[in-house]
Amino acid sequence: xxxxxxxxxxxxxxxxYNIVADMPxxxxxxxxxxxxxxxxxxxxxxxFPMELIKQExxxxxxxxxxxxxxxxxxxxxxxxxxxxxxxxxxxxSNCKIYYKYEGVSPSGSHKPNTAVAQAYYNKQEGVKxxxxxxxxxxxxxxxxxxxxxxxxxxxxxMVKISFDQKPYRKIMMNMFGANVYASPxxxxxxxxxxxxQDPNSTGSLGIAISEAIEMAAQDPDTKYxxxxxLNHVLLHQTIIGQEAEKQLEMAxxxxxxxIAPLGGGSNFAGIAFPFLKHKIIGxxxxxxxxxxxxxxxxxxxxxxxxxxxxxxxxxxLLPMYTLGHNxxxxxIHAGGLRYHGASVLCSQLLKDxxxxxxxxxxxxxxxxxxxxxxxxxxxxxxxxxxxxxQVIRExxxxxxxxxxxxxxxxxxGHGFVDMQAYADYFEGKLTNHEFTDxxxxxxxxEVDALQP
Numbered sequence: 207x208x209x210x211x212x213x214x215x216x217x218x219x220x221x222x223y224n225i226v227a228d229m230p231x232x233x234x235x236x237x238x239x240x241x242x243x244x245x246x247x248x249x250x251x252x253x254f255p256m257e258l259i260k261q262e263x264x265x266x267x268x269x270x271x272x273x274x275x276x277x278x279x280x281x282x283x284x285x286x287x288x289x290x291x292x293x294x295x296x297x298x299s300n301c302k303i304y305y306k307y308e309g310v311s312p313s314g315s316h317k318p319n320t321a322v323a324q325a326y327y328n329k330q331e332g333v334k335x336x337x338x339x340x341x342x343x344x345x346x347x348x349x350x351x352x353x354x355x356x357x358x359x360x361x362x363x364m365v366k367i368s369f370d371q372k373p374y375r376k377i378m379m380n381m382f383g384a385n386v387y388a389s390p391x392x393x394x395x396x397x398x399x400x401x402x403q404d405p406n407s408t409g410s411l412g413i414a415i416s417e418a419i420e421m422a423a424q425d426p427d428t429k430y431x432x433x434x435x436l437n438h439v440l441l442h443q444t445i446i447g448q449e450a451e452k453q454l455e456m457a458x459x460x461x462x463x464x465i466a467p468l469g470g471g472s473n474f475a476g477i478a479f480p481f482l483k484h485k486i487i488g489x490x491x492x493x494x495x496x497x498x499x500x501x502x503x504x505x506x507x508x509x510x511x512x513x514x515x516x517x518x519x520x521x522x523l524l525p526m527y528t529l530g531h532n533x534x535x536x537x538i539h540a541g542g543l544r545y546h547g548a549s550v551l552c553s554q555l556l557k558d559x560x561x562x563x564x565x566x567x568x569x570x571x572x573x574x575x576x577x578x579x580x581x582x583x584x585x586x587x588x589x590x591x592x593x594x595x596q597v598i599r600e601x602x603x604x605x606x607x608x609x610x611x612x613x614x615x616x617x618x619g620h621g622f623v624d625m626q627a628y629a630d631y632f633e634g635k636l637t638n639h640e641f642t643d644x645x646x647x648x649x650x651x652e653v654d655a656l657q658p
Contacts, residue, residue: 209291211453213284220271223444225479225551226437227267228486231558233437233550236522237512242658245522252423253430255331258324261438269441271323278322278355282311283445287453288617292581299601300610302459305617306450306477307584313378315587315619316476317348317433320442324431325352334427335359339389339414341469341544342368342589343375344619345433350382363389363417365544366409374623389414396420396518411470411545412531416518423520434470435515435524435549443476450614451480461492461614463600467592468496468505468563471549477616479551482560494561495600496552497592499543499571501536501639504529505556505563507646513547513653523656526553530649536639543589564596567638571595572631575621587619588627 235244308316340346346362353360390397396416422430515521528547575591
């Protein structure tokens, strides 16, 4: 039986942790694509409220969480930490395995940690509508919930393959009052351009981001909200790792290895950044492993360079590991991980060898997810299975080396509305994906031309 470790509401962190303050090499600035000069607040103001822009560029170590945000967090926070004794037994493990369970939130994932914060700051600035993108639907569901808490209208552009594969996510967004559109759509110029090139496009996060940005830029009462990648988004998620620190302290433990999936970076940052502080400042020997799908391997096979965060080129140029903003990821079920680039902060940390990256094929991930469900009683979201697969690899490595480890991973969400993914697995419809060099790297020459 898994051991559950709870915190009281009074023990919930009162600040978000900003890793920028402690990074030995600060992240490079985002650049204006025309001038190739660093962007200023005035460049971001059409899309984001000023308080979020301040957080985006902040180098303060801790930023206070507003009381109104903490009050909403209390619906599901602090989230539980589990000792995964069932999984340990199944794997005949010599390691201790812990997981932070974020599936207890209203949307069933970690995403409301930043959605609530972003909706709050938009409300403070009088914003009436927020546009956004979503891959598998977790982010769109979270922002729909958050906007409803503050009386803000919400439009969500959902990647078409997920729109078709995950109808229950769309229904959840509708229940929270959001309007949901399959992306690419005919509502925007960016969407129409993609459909003209490929009428059967299954979409991507990059395309959906372009559509949401385009709609926000046209209306002074509308702002745009991103569910990952940007510094302020990663900042808000660090409440996960800070809670986990306290819970592990209660258990008398500290991790040797911290693992989380990485699509844009917020999931990984949320659990890993507070522990990386101990590595950067305190010299603790902690391995932090970001796990990506082999079908979208920007960290393991991409190139560190300036690139657009979206397909149409509406965003500033961001310094990140990328496969190119026109890269077309395979239509895997882990829709939240189908993004061509990685966050600026995670990219810099990888470049500095402070974190590691692994890419895993989806069949291994689904096998790991099923093993976890059988041993722990929770069906993980397809994204979360990537972390579990890496945990199993680490356990096997520890057994081979005879070196027991304490492993912590982020069980970022449940898969209760992702059952079609598991149905496809059991029916043998899922495959691993292999890319030619042209498919993987063919977009990078175009990105080379964007470099300052």
